[in-house]
Amino acid sequence: MxxxxxxxxxxxxxxxxxxxxxxxxxxxxxxxxxxxxxxxxxxxxxxxxxxxxxxxxxxxxxxxxxxxxxxxxxxxxxxxxxxxxxxxxxxxxxxxxxxxxxxxxxxxxxxxxxxxxxxxxxxxxxxxxxxxxxxxxxxxxxxxxxxxxxxxxxxxxxxxxxxxxxxxxxxxxxxxxxxxxxxxxxxxxxxxxxxxxxxxxxxxxxxxxxxxxxxxxxxxxxxxxxxxxxxxxxxxxxxxxxxxxxxxxxxxxxxxxxxxxxxxxxxxxxxxxxxxxxxxxxxxxxxxxxxxxxxxxxxxxxxxxxxxxxxxxxxxxxxxxxxxxxxxxxxxxxxxxxxxxxxxxxxxxxxxGLRRMGANPHANGGTLKRKLTLPDYRSYAVDLRSPGSQFGEATRIMGGYLRDVIWLNAANKTFRLMGPDETASNRLDAVFEATDRVWLEEIEPFDVGLAPDGRVMEVLSEHLCQGWLEGYLLTGRHGLFNCYEAFVHIVDSMFNQHAKWLAVSRRLPWRRPIASLNYLLSSHVWRQDHNGFTHQVPGFVDLVANKDSDIVRIYFPPDANTLLCVADHCLRTYDRINVIVAGKQSSPQWLSMQEAEAHCKDGIGIWQWATTEGTDEPDLVMACAGDIPTLETLAAVSLLREALPDLKIRVVNVIDLMTLQPREQHPHGLSDKEFDRLFTRDRPVIFAYHGYPYMIHRPTYNRANHENIHARGYREKGTTTTPFEMVVMNELDRFHLAIEAVERVPGLKAKATAIRQLYEGKLTEHHRYIREHGEDMPEILNWRWPRSFGRDE
CATH class of the missing domain: 3.40.50.970 (Thiamin diphosphate (ThDP)-binding fold, Pyr/PP domains)
Incomplete structure (x- = not known):
């Protein structure tokens, strides 16, 4: 030189x-x-x-x-x-x-x-x-x-x-x-x-x-x-x-x-x-x-x-x-x-020519972008026998998929995984079978998983992770940022700037598309019972939802197979910001891979196997978005079906939050006709949502049945406690959902008092039990979706 x-x-x-x-x-x-x-x-x-x-x-x-x-x-x-x-x-x-x-x-x-x-x-x-x-x-x-x-x-x-x-x-x-x-x-x-x-x-x-x-x-x-x-x-x-x-x-x-x-x-x-x-x-x-x-x-x-x-x-x-x-x-x-x-x-x-700094292709990274080589996500699927019959850690299964993404793209070095010291904590540690963490300082003999040429970048600063990934994407490469849900708020303003950059860039024909900025938010609000109130913050998606409708996507996969489908889709997209919220704890698996693919393609749908058989016109719609809200909704449905076998219940699950918007406002949004088909025009809808409940009312306020949509979610109530107590404190648990359903369905007034007393008694029993034993009641820990309600193998 x-x-x-x-x-x-x-x-x-x-x-x-x-x-x-x-x-x-x-x-x-x-x-x-x-x-x-x-x-x-x-x-x-x-x-x-x-x-x-x-x-x-x-x-x-x-x-x-x-x-x-x-x-x-x-x-x-x-x-x-x-x-x-x-x-x-x-x-x-x-x-x-x-x-x-x-x-x-x-x-x-x-x-x-x-x-x-x-x-x-x-x-x-x-x-x-x-x-x-x-x-x-x-x-x-x-x-x-x-x-x-x-x-x-x-x-x-x-x-x-x-x-x-x-x-x-x-x-x-x-x-x-x-x-x-x-x-x-x-x-x-x-x-x-x-x-x-x-x-x-x-x-x-x-x-x-x-x-x-x-x-x-x-x-x-x-x-x-x-x-x-x-x-x-x-x-x-x-x-x-x-x-x-x-x-x-x-x-x-x-x-x-x-x-x-x-x-x-x-x-x-x-x-x-x-x-x-x-x-x-x-x-x-x-x-x-x-x-x-x-x-x-x-x-x-x-x-x-x-x-x-x-x-x-x-x-x-x-x-x-x-x-x-x-x-x-x-x-x-x-x-x-x-x-x-x-x-x-x-x-x-x-x-x-291209040596001019204004013309350098690295400053227009889409001109250099190459497609990722991606494995077949189906090969990592949970082989499900029936809904809820198996448990799994969704992000751990995704970790195997990401491991192979790193392997397949190792030669051309076009993919990096960023995270603030949380890759293993978020159950993505399978990636360390393919690579190490980047580390150029001295390495002690007892250190594990450190190397100068690692593909995983960890530093305890969300700012650094986000900024590095933005620079990496803007110059033509690919990546994913995994983070605890509560602490991704640290980069709120960085997200804002990148979203605005993408919105403007998409209007400039000379700016070539870059790979999407992908977030995986895990260790989320409903499973931060051990860390307490400071770690219980689900509001990042609220900020994301404010941005240009064709820039942002928000996904709530309820299990491992849907998470695999969503992750693969997000890594194939460009000029977007994709936010995936998925838990890392062991939880029931609901959909086969074939069902998961169909559900993810639509982004929203009726779960027929959980819906009362022969229900063309339900008495009640139980809707959910998020893995824990899905679990509690299905548990509430099982309670209601046992207590009120004649009640016609429809279960609607939402993966893509943007589908709730009118089609005129978002390309993934539902037409009024489609929305009414799912949620009806006049029946009560009990909607269990992962985050702050007003987020359900924002996109649906102008729908025909909005006055009958009753959203429950995080109410800013939390502490160090048991997992089930977290949902109880925020009245998102199965008992509160079932009580509200009974009170909202016309014609159930005569039965409502007895059912309310029954479920309030369960809440009282739960309250006493956790303070004596330090864990949730066995009937909560051991609950399974009844085989008699779902499809057989």
């Missing part, structure tokens, strides 16, 4: 390229017209609403220009991740200068008219966002939320041996929790077969209205911090451009030489151990090259440069003069020719 350092002439041209990027960045924030200042600037040339952010942009442009130089000199495969949230003007400017922007958006031509359109569209109705969004070529990281840039960078580098990911981390972003933990990602990057990440910590001193912590720390203190994380930082600092260009060029050459040497050593000797990776700490003034003062108040090098440094330009003539002087300081007449095109010699400074 060695390359000679640039001479003074080269750096002069590079400085002019940087000035062009800065000029275009300012123009995007301010100008509607007169893009090359070929006439004096007038108020009508200024946008009526000034939006965008200048403060971080010149530093980002400086880095981009220098990365262009090393890409050309060394023929590097490199992408640029813009961590500072408000760097959109710079990313658009640089991809325009290199030509990628105009290729993707032919209307934004490389001339005066194209510049006018480029400026006008920025933060303008019908235009583009102010962040480095999906619309921005070369981006895999949306700047709208801070903290995840370094995670995306490492996710992109895993299993990409020739890729270098330059990741710019803003000093405001560096104050966030996810970013603070992200520094540990270097301990999972194997130089023998992964790519490299080049972190560039950009310290410009201020965030929106305050200094940043790291920028106020001394270099010595920052160096100790970063060395403690396992990095070897090089500092580049100053404000004089000519001096800074020389420093940055030398620093980049040094770090790239060291990255190359590190990878060569590791690939010749894979047991060389974890390296100390180089990185750059860049100190530049906030709003560098912008106005020093406005109205006697400091701007450059202060927080006032953060957003729009000069306000009221349309109405304040003095401010208009400051803006014009600022923009003319870049000498646009010397950078762009008469037609408005960047000078030919400056164009030559950018890489060409």
């Amino acid at each position: 060695d390359a000679s350092s640039p001479d003074k002439t080269d750096l002069t041209a590079l400085d002019q390229y940087w000035q062009a990027a800065n000029y275009l960045s300012v123009g995007q924030i301010y100008l509607l017209d007169n893009p090359l200042l070929r006439e004096p600037l007038q108020p009508e040339h200024i946008k009526p609403r000034l939006l965008g952010h200048w403060g971080t942009t010149p530093g980002l442009n400086f880095i981009y220009a220098h990365l262009n130089r090393v890409i050309r000199a060394r023929d590097l495969d490199m992408i640029y991740i813009c961590g500072p949230g408000h760097g959109g003007p710079g990313m658009v400017a640089n991809t325009y200068l290199e030509g990628t922007y105009s290729e993707i958006y032919p209307d934004i031509t490389r001339d005066k008219d194209g510049l006018r359109k480029l400026f006008r569209q920025f933060s303008f109705p019908g235009g583009i966002p102010s962040h480095a969004a999906p619309e921005t070529p070369g981006s895999i990281h949306e700047g709208g939320e801070l903290g995840y840039s370094l995670l995306h960078a490492y996710g992109a580098a895993f299993d990409n041996p020739n890729l270098i990911v330059a990741c710019v981390i803003g000093d405001g972003e560096a104050e966030t929790g996810p970013l603070a933990a992200s520094w540990h990602s270097n301990k999972f990057l194997n130089p023998a077969h992964d790519g490299a990440v080049l972190p560039i910590l950009h310290l410009n001193g201020y965030k929106i209205a305050n200094p940043t912590i790291l920028a106020r720390m001394r270099d010595e203190e920052i160096s100790l911090l970063l060395k403690g994380y396992g990095f070897d930082p090089l500092f580049v600092e100053g404000r004089d451009p000519s001096d800074m260009h020389q420093k940055m060029a030398r620093a980049l050459d040094e770090v790239l030489d060291r990255i190359g040497d590190t990878q060569t050593r590791a690939r010749n000797n894979p047991s060389a151990g974890r390296p100390r990776w180089p990185m750059i700490v860049l100190r530049t003034p906030k709003g560098w090259t912008g106005p020093k003062e406005v109205d006697g108040k400091k701007v450059e090098g202060f927080w006032r440069a953060h957003q729009v440094p000069i306000e009221g330009v349309r109405t304040d003539h003095a401010h208009l003069e400051i803006l014009e002087k600022w923009m003319r300081s870049y000498r646009p007449e010397a950078l762009f020719d008469d037609a408005g095109c960047l000078r030919t010699d400056l164009q030559a400074l950018a890489p060409t």
Whole structure:
């Protein structure tokens, strides 16, 4: 990777390229017209609403220009991740200068008219966002939320041996929790077969209205911090451009030489151990090259440069003069020719073809995506004799399937399993027959399942797991994130950002589809009786359900065979977020594989074997979604059928929660006719649901029979107790379900009192029993679906 350092002439041209990027960045924030200042600037040339952010942009442009130089000199495969949230003007400017922007958006031509359109569209109705969004070529990281840039960078580098990911981390972003933990990602990057990440910590001193912590720390203190994380930082600092260009060029050459040497050593000797990776700490003034003062108040090098440094330009003539002087300081007449095109010699400074960072295929990962090789999920099926006759741990069975997914894709390294130290806890430990956990630190003789080339990534940070997986997916690979249901809430905001990214990307024809983000949520609310109230949180699916209807899917497989069907389906999808909620504890198995396939295909259906025989028009619908609600519903049905043999009961099970929505709102939704066929138009529906019960009312409020739908679910009642006591506390148990059913069915008033007393007596007996014996009653533990009610073998 060695390359000679640039001479003074080269750096002069590079400085002019940087000035062009800065000029275009300012123009995007301010100008509607007169893009090359070929006439004096007038108020009508200024946008009526000034939006965008200048403060971080010149530093980002400086880095981009220098990365262009090393890409050309060394023929590097490199992408640029813009961590500072408000760097959109710079990313658009640089991809325009290199030509990628105009290729993707032919209307934004490389001339005066194209510049006018480029400026006008920025933060303008019908235009583009102010962040480095999906619309921005070369981006895999949306700047709208801070903290995840370094995670995306490492996710992109895993299993990409020739890729270098330059990741710019803003000093405001560096104050966030996810970013603070992200520094540990270097301990999972194997130089023998992964790519490299080049972190560039950009310290410009201020965030929106305050200094940043790291920028106020001394270099010595920052160096100790970063060395403690396992990095070897090089500092580049100053404000004089000519001096800074020389420093940055030398620093980049040094770090790239060291990255190359590190990878060569590791690939010749894979047991060389974890390296100390180089990185750059860049100190530049906030709003560098912008106005020093406005109205006697400091701007450059202060927080006032953060957003729009000069306000009221349309109405304040003095401010208009400051803006014009600022923009003319870049000498646009010397950078762009008469037609408005960047000078030919400056164009030559950018890489060409796919080496341009805006055109690199890794930043449009769908172009590189290959299908996973998947095993036949049917071969892992529970061979069921009759409903409920066998018990099994659904996620343990899924673990065997995932083990073989890893085996089948080991050669091309396109699948990773992420989880916060919970892979074994969630019963997926069969995967360790095929691979180990990634571990580059020292391995003790008594350690188990650790190796530098493992395919399972575990770290006790949901942020890291999610961020790595997003970066991995966005660059064309596949994966799955398994997590305790309660703690997946830690990544709520990360989920939000990825969902928004997918929603926008699907509207951009040049963005190719990427593999779906798949969650497996286990150790769920109804089987966290041992960990207690803090671990009993089922609300992540509520957040998911709020997103674009064609982006999200929520699945509640009630047993192992349905879980296998759902998991296989999710791994085949793209441009979606799939959430699977499945328990890990031993529980009854309900459906044969053939039945499971049919049920999963529809997403919802009548379980005829549990429904009263000959029931065309039921007296009562008992519905359920989730493995424990299904168990309790079927137990309640068995109680009712024994107590009231003439009662006509229909059992409806829901796997795909989206089916409850109207078809107009979701592609999986039921038409009103289909919904009425399942739930009737006028009969009581007792709906046992895994999460918060209002989630059942949200998609069904406009259905004909909504007033008769009575949902039960988690009521925020919990503690450390027995499994059955958890459902009793939330009135989701079989006895409460049966009592409500009797009270809701017309014509049962005469029998309701006696039945209520019977089941309330059982609840009292249960209450006494668990406090004496510390476990659930035998009739609960040993309950089975009566063979007389279900189909025979």
